[in-house]
Amino acid sequence: MATRAQHHVRHAEVPDDGVVIRVRGLENRFGEQVVHQDLDLDVKRGEILGVVGGSGTGKSVLMRSIIGLQQPAAGAIEVFGENTVGGEESADVRKRWGVLFQNGALFSTLSVAENVQVPIREYYPKIDDQLLDEIATYKIVASGLPPESSSKYPSELSGGMRKRAGLARALALDPELIFLDEPTAGLDPIGAAAFDNLIKTLRDLLGLTVFIITHDLDTLYAICDRVAVLADKKVVAVGTIEELVALDHPWIQEYFNGPRGRAAEDSAERAEEESKRALSPQEATKLTGSDEGA
Numbered sequence: 001m002a003t004r005a006q007h008h009v010r011h012a013e014v015p016d017d018g019v020v021i022r023v024r025g026l027e028n029r030f031g032e033q034v035v036h037q038d039l040d041l042d043v044k045r046g047e048i049l050g051v052v053g054g055s056g057t058g059k060s061v062l063m064r065s066i067i068g069l070q071q072p073a074a075g076a077i078e079v080f081g082e083n084t085v086g087g088e089e090s091a092d093v094r095k096r097w098g099v100l101f102q103n104g105a106l107f108s109t110l111s112v113a114e115n116v117q118v119p120i121r122e123y124y125p126k127i128d129d130q131l132l133d134e135i136a137t138y139k140i141v142a143s144g145l146p147p148e149s150s151s152k153y154p155s156e157l158s159g160g161m162r163k164r165a166g167l168a169r170a171l172a173l174d175p176e177l178i179f180l181d182e183p184t185a186g187l188d189p190i191g192a193a194a195f196d197n198l199i200k201t202l203r204d205l206l207g208l209t210v211f212i213i214t215h216d217l218d219t220l221y222a223i224c225d226r227v228a229v230l231a232d233k234k235v236v237a238v239g240t241i242e243e244l245v246a247l248d249h250p251w252i253q254e255y256f257n258g259p260r261g262r263a264a265e266d267s268a269e270r271a272e273e274e275s276k277r278a279l280s281p282q283e284a285t286k287l288t289g290s291d292e293g294a
């Protein structure tokens, strides 16, 4: 039997099988339009799960259902073992996840720091202002923004900086799980790759579980452990890219084996080769400016 003390261990409620998000028999409809039917999905603790699918297949609606913002017509959804259907989850569970919405969804009249502070104030209304400022600065820097951006307003930031500010807000309450809706959309390839690296680094450092909706094939190859494919109103397949490519589903074949899919695979292979290649002593000298040991 659990003791009172055990109930107070914050991370105690991850189900034993390590499944952080469990969706069963999900159905969503808007009037006559059926978006999801019999949709099942498991997201495991510590993984980066990519969610892909053609435009309008219901990726955002799936995310909104999981976080309790969309009332499904049928089905069961659990996050950390708790029912989230229709927003039924407790505040304790809700604060264990953070969300980066597609457009960043920053409050335009608040500075970056104030945006990050919103969820903290919501859950800890009595928090001391100085501590609040320190936490916000820490999250802003952890998201790869310079500390000076704290006082800027969203309209003063580039698209990439807005995404990072949104990420800082998603990380405000030290979540164990983050939801990212198209985080690299609208970023140039270098900015997108940097954002991918940041997500992977944060997952590795903080042990986050990451649910990421993306159209970006480079993101899938670079950081996703598994990919779930939405088609025909459900998750038709979930697995590593290698496993998916072996399936003969027409959309999956077109997506991964089309010209863009192959280009992304080639560039992922090149990046891996580069990272494996050790620096020669001459290269090391050039980089460090030191001729020690050369």
Ligand SMILES: Nc1ncnc2c1ncn2[C@@H]1O[C@H](COP(=O)(O)OP(=O)(O)OP(=O)(O)O)[C@@H](O)[C@H]1O
Residues within 6 Å of the ligand: 030, 035, 053, 054, 055, 056, 057, 058, 059, 060, 061, 062
């Ligand atoms: N609030 C709503 N009212 C009516 N229809 C909606 C609503 N939200 C979503 N839909 C419809 O549900 C379907 C799925 O939308 P969703 O935004 O989840 O697609 P998506 O896969 O995220 O698409 P994209 O890749 O283009 O962002 C679309 O046909 C959309 O028009």
